[in-house]
């Protein structure tokens with residue numbers, strides 16, 4: 001009898017949990033072995049076209065809590081201290097280190113340029129108050145993000161949200177529909193082609209990778225990404241988006257309205273959010289609007305929606 005009840009309860013919790021299986025491709029949790037092969041600062045100075053510099057890898061990434069390099073200072077208004085340098089005393093890393101000075105970000109964090117300022121500020125407040133965190137406890141940078149939000153003052157939250165909201169969204173993502181993809185390894189949470197050069201079936205995944213690995217590793221704010229998606233996924237995603245009425249809240253062509261813009265943004269980031277909503281790990285003030293939307297999404301639905309939104313132009 002006891003066992004029967006236990007199974008019964010298990011059944012309930014499984015039914016209440018997400019119909020989608022964990023989208024490993026969207027989280028890209030790095031392995032320690034892969035981290036050990038990340039390129040190191042050997043003193044070499046690098047340049048990028050028309051950029052400030054030269055900078056070493058350490059300077060580009062803001063090693064030892066130094067402000068990360070600003071390759072294109074004319075791209076953006078002056079940055080506040082918290083964005084450009086963080087505040088090591090309070091454990092805050094420069095926003096520009098991960099989201100870049102122009103808000104382009106990387107698939108493992110978030111592209112935040114041009115999103116509504118109130119939306120961005122609300123996210124920071126909700127991370128601070130515990131209403132938003134990642135469904136993946138091994139995703140260290142998401143936990144770091146929560147820690148930064150915790151340490152930020154209300155004035156810093158408003159200022160940083162305003163800074164990124166005022167920037168033009170400039171994330172070039174090229175969507176490629178394909179049956180096979182280069183075999184990948186995750187480094188710093190980003191998928192990079194495996195050195196073997198092997199290919200493998202894409203399966204039901206989106207694989208987002210830098211269009212130019214060298215430039216992305218130097219944190220080039222102008223470098224783009226490729227999103228490999230299963231053949232037919234954007235068209236299926238488009239049909240599902242119409243059925244679920246995404247545009248009713250996210251605006252025409254999903255460029256943003258009451259709800260934030262999701263067109264042309266990182267498919268890995270967006271898929272993580274859909275899964276996080278589904279798991280109940282994003283349950284802030286406005287997250288309730290997303291609950292009925294994500295409730296019945298399957299793993300394939302998340303792939304199709306992410307492939308579709310990535311294929312839309314940002315502006």
Ligand code: HEC
Nearest residue numbers: 093094095098108109110120123134141142144145160272
């Ligand atoms: C160590 C890297 C890192 C740094 C530094 C960082 N972030 Fe983030 N940020 C992240 C990650 C990772 C996410 C996405 C988490 C996820 O995938 O769930 C994120 C998400 C966000 C979001 C949510 C975006 C959205 O569309 O909802 C905002 C807003 C944000 N960051 C603002 C900031 C600000 C402001 C700073 C500077 C105080 C900052 N971040 C510094 C890693 C970072």
Ligand code: HEC
Nearest residue numbers: 241244245246249259260270273284286287289290293305
């Ligand atoms: C009833 C209104 C509504 C509908 C319909 C809706 N959304 Fe949302 N969505 C929202 C709101 C509001 C937010 C912001 C939630 C918050 O502040 O936490 C949001 C947030 C999101 C986010 C997170 C964005 C970020 O930057 O982190 C994604 C991804 C998303 N929606 C995708 C979709 C997709 C895909 C559809 C259609 C399948 C959809 N939404 C339909 C209201 C809606």
